[in-house]
Amino acid sequence: EHGEDEVTVLERQLTLAGLGGTTPEFEFAQNMTVFPQAKHDVLGLDGLLTAEEREVRDRVRAFAEKEIAPVIYPFWERAEFPFELVPGFQRLGIGGGTVKGYGCQGLSMLACAMAGIELARVDGSCSTFYLVHTFLATLTIGLLGSEEQKQELLPGLGNFKTVGCWALTEPSNGSDASALTTTARRVQGGWVLNGRKRWIGNAPWCDVAVIWARNQESSAVNAFIVRCKENPGYSAKKMENKIALRCVQNGDITLKECFVPDSDRIPGVTGFGDTNKVLALSRVMVAWQPVGLAMGAYDMAARYLSQRQQFGAPLASFQLMQEKLQRMLSTVQAMWLMAWRLTKLCEAGTMTHEQASLCKAWTTLRGREVVALGRELLGGNGILAEFLVAKHFCDLEAYFSYEGTYEINALVAGRGATGISAIKPPRRGAV
Amino acid sequence: EHGEDEVTVLERQLTLAGLGGTTPEFEFAQNMTVFPQAKHDVLGLDGLLTAEEREVRDRVRAFAEKEIAPVIYPFWERAEFPFELVPGFQRLGIGGGTVKGYGCQGLSMLACAMAGIELARVDGSCSTFYLVHTFLATLTIGLLGSEEQKQELLPGLGNFKTVGCWALTEPSNGSDASALTTTARRVQGGWVLNGRKRWIGNAPWCDVAVIWARNQESSAVNAFIVRCKENPGYSAKKMENKIALRCVQNGDITLKECFVPDSDRIPGVTGFGDTNKVLALSRVMVAWQPVGLAMGAYDMAARYLSQRQQFGAPLASFQLMQEKLQRMLSTVQAMWLMAWRLTKLCEAGTMTHEQASLCKAWTTLRGREVVALGRELLGGNGILAEFLVAKHFCDLEAYFSYEGTYEINALVAGRGATGISAIKPPRRGAV
Amino acid sequence: EHGEDEVTVLERQLTLAGLGGTTPEFEFAQNMTVFPQAKHDVLGLDGLLTAEEREVRDRVRAFAEKEIAPVIYPFWERAEFPFELVPGFQRLGIGGGTVKGYGCQGLSMLACAMAGIELARVDGSCSTFYLVHTFLATLTIGLLGSEEQKQELLPGLGNFKTVGCWALTEPSNGSDASALTTTARRVQGGWVLNGRKRWIGNAPWCDVAVIWARNQESSAVNAFIVRCKENPGYSAKKMENKIALRCVQNGDITLKECFVPDSDRIPGVTGFGDTNKVLALSRVMVAWQPVGLAMGAYDMAARYLSQRQQFGAPLASFQLMQEKLQRMLSTVQAMWLMAWRLTKLCEAGTMTHEQASLCKAWTTLRGREVVALGRELLGGNGILAEFLVAKHFCDLEAYFSYEGTYEINALVAGRGATGISAIKPPRRGAV
Amino acid sequence: EHGEDEVTVLERQLTLAGLGGTTPEFEFAQNMTVFPQAKHDVLGLDGLLTAEEREVRDRVRAFAEKEIAPVIYPFWERAEFPFELVPGFQRLGIGGGTVKGYGCQGLSMLACAMAGIELARVDGSCSTFYLVHTFLATLTIGLLGSEEQKQELLPGLGNFKTVGCWALTEPSNGSDASALTTTARRVQGGWVLNGRKRWIGNAPWCDVAVIWARNQESSAVNAFIVRCKENPGYSAKKMENKIALRCVQNGDITLKECFVPDSDRIPGVTGFGDTNKVLALSRVMVAWQPVGLAMGAYDMAARYLSQRQQFGAPLASFQLMQEKLQRMLSTVQAMWLMAWRLTKLCEAGTMTHEQASLCKAWTTLRGREVVALGRELLGGNGILAEFLVAKHFCDLEAYFSYEGTYEINALVAGRGATGISAIKPPRRGAV
Ligand SMILES: Cc1cc2nc3c(=O)[nH]c(=O)nc-3n(C[C@H](O)[C@H](O)[C@H](O)COP(=O)(O)OP(=O)(O)OC[C@H]3O[C@@H](n4cnc5c(N)ncnc54)[C@H](O)[C@@H]3O)c2cc1C
Ligand SMILES: Cc1cc2nc3c(=O)[nH]c(=O)nc-3n(C[C@H](O)[C@H](O)[C@H](O)COP(=O)(O)OP(=O)(O)OC[C@H]3O[C@@H](n4cnc5c(N)ncnc54)[C@H](O)[C@@H]3O)c2cc1C
Ligand SMILES: Cc1cc2nc3c(=O)[nH]c(=O)nc-3n(C[C@H](O)[C@H](O)[C@H](O)COP(=O)(O)OP(=O)(O)OC[C@H]3O[C@@H](n4cnc5c(N)ncnc54)[C@H](O)[C@@H]3O)c2cc1C
Ligand SMILES: Cc1cc2nc3c(=O)[nH]c(=O)nc-3n(C[C@H](O)[C@H](O)[C@H](O)COP(=O)(O)OP(=O)(O)OC[C@H]3O[C@@H](n4cnc5c(N)ncnc54)[C@H](O)[C@@H]3O)c2cc1C
16 A cells, blocks of 8 residues: 555666666666756746857757766766866867857857856856856956967867966955965066965866966056966966865966966956956856756756655655745746846946846855755755766855855945945954 | 044934935934835846836836825825825726726736836835736736626726725635635526635725636536625625735625626636636736835835944945845846746746746745845834835735745646646545 | 535534634634644753743743733734733732842743743733833843832832833934933933933833933943933833834833933943843843744644645645644744753853843744744735734844844854954945 | 055964964865864853763764864765774774663763764764664664674674664665565575665675564564675675765665574564664754754854954954854754753653654754855865865755655654644645
């Protein structure tokens, strides 16, 4: 009398096993290697895309589901970068992001966002790899580089033959980035950089680094291109023990009398305002990343609940499961719309920092809710990376804290709302 | 050394007093009688409206800010309907909602939504009065009534000369509405209704009631028009002690051998499916209502925090205030977008019940967060209805529980997501 | 096939009606006039009380359930003080709180807390009336008054024949109370007070007011006893439009050349430190109040869910209902334990401000969760004051914001945890 | 003008470096290898312990801080069991838990709880290792084993020379454990077990397994002792890719014609009721585990915020940081008290399943909030296992889902509150 008879159970197991993605240890639900169908768009959000954007979306989705999904979680477990996927990225045709010309695709922001979320839906690390390389390193050169720098570097960056990193954060300066302490000293024919950088994605293995440093003469913030593999003044140590975005290789960089020729100073950068120009654009992409994670977590949870049974019924039958599942679903819709609206403003050229911060803070906040729900819906299997939600649950934390922590973005948005900056510490004095 | 000197404080008080909306008891911030400027649209959501929709929006906003705001809270306090505002509604040109012809405005759904949220931004009760009258009573007749019924009733309903109510819920049947027990007995020349209804908005004073009852012959659900003021079989007792939507007069209706002529049976209704057709449309409007409350709560909180000072600085300077304020703001954007998307689907004719339930559940859930934040940002004054947020804090609870409670809508949405209904009680048996 | 047959429904209605607390409009569940049994103690918390404390608890519970519950909600609806209950308070034997001698009961803190929560369980206003009168007004005199003041006033205060208020907050100074601006000017034979007070509970009708004012000579904070009914310099206007604690009459006080004889200056007060001594003790009681509301909300929700049926089963059968109900229950246990521990430290004489603030901030935060859950569990009836949870939902907001708002208490607790005060506004300067 | 001058920064760095626990890559705050001081008890909870319990607490704290903390996170990163710590466990004197005699310590439940949380404060895996071994495997034998089984096995189990696992969960039966499908077939001289188990902690390397199986004759649930290393019918595959409790080795067990002699059937077990007896006790310990994680997360966050500076001030100065820190702190107090009360009931012999479930559900729910707050307070470093909070953030998820998921425990508690079981799936039928 325990719900269904044994035959049915066995039949179901065999069917699922036939679809792939199950193991002899657990044949009751498929894991992420056979990626769940996209069921997360229930408000026809698709309809807000152009045909081209849809095409990019479909292309990247196919790559992510078919090439990333079957192989990625062991890399994540071992905290290794999946170099074997790079050729796929090279073929994918999303390189260079919005940068036009020089072999770059010149996609719309929304098309890039579609690429970003489809990667994130399957794997946050791959999405962040794309983001750091494209929307930080490549974009800085595309936006602020000299004509020579563009001609030399963009083609390679645009097709992932050359990979870049972007180094702003320092051990002593995270949230307070604009007070950075790495120095650039004017010397004959160039500049000498000294200082340390921390958390720099791709740094341990990439080809070129965009380094932000304080010009000792002007004390303004400048940017420099460092050829990582050739420059003895550059070294980068891989950061270990991360719980999030484990495939991304973050580096602690040491710059020790690191010489950069004049031609590798990025001429468009004259102060931290230029850093911010890049950050504003990349922040749009970061605002999208939790949307991708949330989409993936929903798709997986929806499939899992329909496959897994307990007490003689699919988990999907239980009220407590349904309320959470639909909360994930509704929140995904709202997150998507929020990031979409931001992107439209960005494309229209009217977007402000405050808008970007407002949306990034919010999508990370709500994204956290969605992936946590997904995690718990899967019970024990919800803590196994191969069932996706565990991986997404961890990865979301990085989004919450990078490109400005939740608090910093909230305070930037709060400044926008109030006209008052509250970022500084409180005044001294008794109360 | 406590921040600012007395002169400044005095000056500020005088300035605020000059702007109106302060009292001799508290001149440090304006209350709702002088309504705060609309600052809640920071993502250019305005740009998603047509010119006509914007015009409706502006028209209703002006009415709400200038005619409702200065007078409403004492009505709310006394739990009275503001009859003096009815002429304003008559002039407003939003009557009849989407119904076309017969003196109705035939507005787009989005235009109606703009009307609904602009009313709700200032007063939830006025918005619900509009909703019940227009999107339940008038709409039922417009959609399912006979030509004669339309010709007779729509002109008056469309300009608020006749006011309607819509009676589905019963004491014994709230969430389980489709199992309603009020009966309609076939008699010579018409029908006799017997039963009770509960929670019916406008019932204690309105002109016509749409009554849902079970046809004793077919046992299908039918609908009938009852002329409240003339029919001795109809009586309605005002419900007291509400904490939410206090200006709306909800009634406990008794139908005692209530005769309805054949001409007042609504011919388009042949079963509960027709009830649901109306509910689906009105649910779109209900999904918007929390957006309106949230917008108003934000606008008030933003102004209050900039006017009120403590510890020598505007409250807007404090981190804890800014984080909450921007959380309200971001959530408002997302709520608006969510309801907007639903409305677009509705206008396109593709909207499902599941979509409407998903969005309604979500906007009420998040709306609750926003108004609670607004309430706490104002400190003690946050519990006074004249500072708006207290009123909105209470009113939101009605939205959370009507037109399907949060749970029921979540389970409808969950059914959409899973293909399984979980609304029924659990099976019996030990565990 | 809709669950149960009509006979059973009817039987159930009749049974409930026989128990009282139902109305002809809704016989499917009892309202608060017949108060639900206490079911909220499921961890034997009772066992942590002494016999005497249990006795006080039982005595006050009986009074609250039998005398307050049947009559209170119409007072709340009309925002009137229930003067007819005062004789009951006089007989109750809880007057004077912890004050010893002079006709006061000299109860233990925990016994007082039991009184406070049993009142709050049924009605927050009654609990606050007790609190303001006893733990602010009476306590200040008991702790810091002269022998003559004690002998004259305590007997009357201790048996509720004389009722007191306690006036610290000002229109310009809420959270920043210690910067108060009401002045006390030395004159022949006494003092002259000038200034305004806001939010003062009982002020519109009580007999004696404890007024905090700044000594113009020393600029220290002093306290004075004002005989409200006899002193022409004192006037108090009732604050209207409150959504919370509607039976408590809060007053906006004006002190205009208000003369106080030397004998009515409270000699034990020499600075704001003394204000804080009283506040620390009353804050323990305020930390308990949400516990009382939460207990009552739980008891009501538990009974309601067992009586009300939908879809052919008691609401108590549904998973979504059970999860919320048990969340209320567990949170009640934790809140009780937290307040109990604080009280024990207080009784031991080692309690710090930081401890009191930590606990008060937390019980109000979690209390808000509990009453909101209770509110939603009752559906539509959850917005009617007669079903208790609506009233508690509103009243909790006052606790969240008075005796230090959530933020101020959190920052005091934060100061305790970090050794750094963050109450001041941020430093100026660009970021 | 960026807050403080370079000298101070350097001095601070040197001081911190001198204290240990910093790296050349980040000298601005100490990591978990030098464990932060215990600051989490701010309500004198210590005072609720007996001297003996305090002694156990101090002993285990010293072990955890000095022996586990400096070495554990690389094991966690590599998902390896820290075998080198076993001798420490052997010396620790907490073996056998509450079991009396046979070389076991016969500690009070509260003493065991103190051991459990002090381990969890530093490392969840070590705490779970202790739990599974002691409060599942050892306890089952101590409680339900034969005299011979006790004499043979308890001494070794009691001093960690023999390590045990406890196998109830199956691939097909997680939440629905009582419907387990592993079979025990009566044969000459013993029993033959067939089936699979999943998630079994210690299974891949331990010495003895307690296996729960269905007696094919009686169809009652029985329990058997399997000598893992000698029995060819037993095999266990380590589960990979866990995000939580990564040092615990969970196994997928296969039982294939696994013969167990009569002497290894546990005679005290005659049905699932006996399984539940053990689970009730171990659930008390599981209810404590999140308390330990939360304590550790608080201690680390408090230290980190005081050491790390941004914008010229310790992070501890910022309001947004303080509010979260104190919320962690208050919640820790409440969690501790809740688990303590449960333990007292357990010691008194009156504890019910419903009570244990209520508390376990709540401490895991709130524990999740605390570790998430800790995680975010540390910014980027909050995702590195060496800063503790990341590890705790992940580990908490296991507690949320094991020993009954949150939902199952909530429904057991809900059954206690309502008298109705809601665990079964909903009835079929349209709504
Ligand atoms: C996975 C990952 C990848 C990254 N990749 C890159 C990269 O490629 N390139 C790069 O340059 N950087 C990168 N970063 C760094 C990232 O930008 C920083 O981590 C981030 O800016 C936060 O700085 P922090 O970690 O030093 O935290 P901190 O600044 O030390 O913040 C710690 C805590 O203090 C709070 N806080 C700080 N200041 C305030 C304030 N004024 N008021 C209130 N609260 C405050 C924060 O919100 C946070 O909770 C990466 C980080 C991560 C985690
Ligand atoms: C201010 C206001 C105005 C209204 N105006 C109108 C009106 O004009 N016309 C009209 O016809 N009606 C009106 N209503 C009625 C409204 O539609 C009902 O209140 C609503 O449908 C809920 O019914 P109920 O109040 O009987 O709650 P119940 O159905 O008794 O629900 C009580 C609780 O049980 C839960 N619950 C019920 N069934 C399930 C289930 N299967 N699974 C899990 N949980 C469940 C609910 O979610 C809720 O939390 C109004 C209500 C309010 C509050
Ligand atoms: C029902 C009720 C009864 C009361 N009874 C009495 C009484 O009997 N006697 C009496 O003397 N008083 C009484 N009070 C007053 C009460 O103590 C004050 O309301 C309270 O101190 C808050 O002050 P405020 O309302 O002016 O809010 P404000 O101080 O203006 O606070 C508004 C908002 O700003 C926030 N805020 C303020 N300062 C800071 C800061 N530094 N950092 C971050 N956020 C900040 C607050 O947290 C709040 O969210 C009562 C209040 C209420 C509501
Ligand atoms: C780290 C770890 C260590 C463990 N160690 C052991 C061990 O040593 N020995 C051992 O025997 N077991 C162990 N377990 C197993 C643990 O007891 C199970 O994971 C747990 O009982 C949940 O079962 P499941 O994972 O199969 O989830 P499922 O039962 O599949 O649950 C999946 C989801 O469905 C929900 N759900 C299930 N039934 C219902 C219902 N009726 N109504 C509503 N929702 C429902 C759950 O709450 C959950 O959200 C361990 C698990 C973990 C994660």
